[in-house]
Amino acid sequence: MTTYATLNPRQRLLMGPGPSTVPDRILRAIGSPTLGHLDPQYIQYMDETCQMMRDVFVTKNQLTFPVSGTGMAGMEAILVNLIEPGDEVIVCINGVFGGRMKDNMQRCGATVHVVEVPWGQTFTDEAIAEAVSKHPKATMLGIVHAETSTGALQPIQGISKIVHDAGMLLAVDAVTSLGGHELKVDDWNIDAIYSGTQKCLSCPPGLSPVSFSPAAIEKMEARKTPSQSWYLDVSMLKNYYTGGGASSGARAYHHTAPINMVYALREALQIVLEEGLEKRIARHRTVHLDLRKGLEELGLTYIPENSLSTLNCVATPEGINEAAIRTRLLNEYDIEIGGGLGVFAGKAWRIGLMGYGATHRNVVTLLSALKECMSST
């Protein structure tokens, strides 16, 4: 028999595009004894998790729950339920994740109209208004709030009004903004939104918080065909997640929920609410400005015109081996940062300041290490 070493992962400082560093309190939660998925105690934990998720999404949407998969499963959960074959939809692409939305929408059998701006830029209300008037039959517009591949922050409120005035639904990717940026699902009138646990919630990856507005539910309930996914079919999932009070009897079994991941998410959301959303968002902003100052002093320039606090995407200097520097940061300093994706591959660093990891100490640690590496690689 082959023998394998004892599991002993290094304690990395995770300052890439995610996962972010998970605090010990959440690691202890995830290692708590596993309960059955219909145990009344678990149902209560799950209900509390959904309620805290509503508080963090700032929504009263009843249909708010964690999809049993990572962020991309959340994207798919929204699209396979809200799109029927033959629907027309609009997607806004300014980076990797808008492109994925398009791919996913096509797999749902939609006719997809693309609005595009160069990577790193964001969409103006005018550009959206033009697209919407050009495709009046579209049922939905999909857009990324926080583009993880470029670090661009997309304003949502103006777009939401335009989309709704045209009678369309608005679907939003908030993977890298939930818990780190202002995000108000009800105030901004977002119909379907998904995020991930492993970014600004500082929880291990494995779940995707999602929320659906009453208008989105109406669209799903009017479907003529079942969703192409059984695993992600919200018409069945909602009986498990919102099927009644805390009694297990009212909950229809659909699939075995990832119990221990839900423990971790519950703990993570509790930490967010203990800090307070506004204070947390302000903290992300403050450390982002600290980092920005330091990176610019090192001669690095930000790629997006409207940068996220949570993810800092900078162009790597000409003639530098960006991958070698990332390897040194990992091997010599136990610090992970991300490289560029897509058109920015080999040309950018992506530095995350997310949740528990968004601290001034981490900023100075990274800047010092990066300075050392840049001066001698």
Next chain:
Amino acid sequence: MTTYATLNPRQRLLMGPGPSTVPDRILRAIGSPTLGHLDPQYIQYMDETCQMMRDVFVTKNQLTFPVSGTGMAGMEAILVNLIEPGDEVIVCINGVFGGRMKDNMQRCGATVHVVEVPWGQTFTDEAIAEAVSKHPKATMLGIVHAETSTGALQPIQGISKIVHDAGMLLAVDAVTSLGGHELKVDDWNIDAIYSGTQKCLSCPPGLSPVSFSPAAIEKMEARKTPSQSWYLDVSMLKNYYTGGGASSGARAYHHTAPINMVYALREALQIVLEEGLEKRIARHRTVHLDLRKGLEELGLTYIPENSLSTLNCVATPEGINEAAIRTRLLNEYDIEIGGGLGVFAGKAWRIGLMGYGATHRNVVTLLSALKECMSST
């Protein structure tokens, strides 16, 4: 702000249809520090996990990996990749999970031919031969090895020969058998198989081990249309899971893997291999016979003609409130057992003896508690 209690799940003895009780060693593994999904150390852990999975599936299939979702995501991963719209397929239904396979196959756009026997029974080679000759154009036959809803164990070898002689692929549900029953993917010539972590591997729920044969890969590579699922599209996933050696450079990012769940699965597989597959399967058989003797002494009768070791499905006596007894077991003894599903709802108990939980101590504990409850409920 609403305050929530500290997470403090009870230490239940999980003897239902899963999740099963998770040993402390695995709970400590899942709470280890989170690594990045492209960290060379994580890639090594993932590669080791896939190799151990091959050892437990008894296969050399290169394409063997954990789907980032629970068991039902594994079922869907197999069907959305192996079925194209318009394909004819055959499904064998003798319980809930065969029925789910059918539903899922239909969502893939297949014409589905059903072979059925009453719940609790299994399929004879003759029945399969008849179905196969009746539907010669079918590309695949799907069957459940261990039907979690009835406790029936389905022999696979004879069926496999018939299916392959007809030029079809064989897809198998092994959610409740992997790690507890004899199961030899290569010897039995299974083309696509999925399982869950939360049964006989004694790991928390959240991942689905899957394996694809070279013939299955050939079928996938000949697709004319992309899979309807982006999240589960094996043509992309395989670049991440089998993209080259242990260097992260060769691995194409697809989605963020559920890192901590993979830690848990790695530890769980290590435990299985330390015990040895044969010894482990024999242990499940021994404690099953212990339990069977005790349950029959209490006057209970097994429902399936060919019972699993890992899941014991017995008819509840007439006039007894089966749910009240389960509630007492949970509240007074911290023991979870399962009720009946589908046609057996309210009429059966499902008692799991899975992995770490398959011990003589658990058998005597449950029998004593059940006897007390049955004599006074």
